[in-house]
Amino acid sequence: MISHCVFINYRADTTDGMKDDIYNALQALKPRVPGLTGIVIAPNSSPEGLDKGFSEGFIVTFRTAAARDQYLADEEHAKVGAKIVSAAEGGIDGLLVYDLEY
Template identity: 60%
Template sequence: MIRHCVFIRFRPEILADEKVSIFAEIAALKSRLAGMLATYEGTNVSPEVGMDKGYSEGFIVDFADAAARDAYLADPEHQKTGAKIVAAAEGGIDGIFVYDLEIPG
């Protein structure tokens, strides 16, 4: 399994409704893409002050395997939502941190 973690530093003027809409678009891809197992989104709740480096919100997507993750990355709807994330992030792409983990099955 691949756990795809995306953390975002949203620009201060981005409203909660826009964030909810972006996260909903990511979750909606699950119904279209084989191997997309689950999505999770939310704000950082860690008590370790400052450790988030400003990446206070994000989402995680679990995929059956790397092929499913790669299909998601290439999907046109994902790419449209990804462009919205870049536009909403502080500093564009610099305001986004992506980290994928392989979870042994």
């Protein structure tokens, strides 16, 4: 299993509608990629205060690394990724992305 974790530090002017657009586009990727088993989208709820501005995020789970790689290469994923980068504070600097393999 692979959990592809993405945390976003949104620009202050990013509206809820813009975020909804991003999250709806992410959900639409699920049927495009065999082996994509789930998408969880949520705001940060940690009481520790260590979020460093990363207020929201999502985790996409895959059965295999090959399924994750197919997702990363998908043209619709590239479009959603561009929307995310555009909405993040500082562009790519406003993102934290890492994968957990287990």
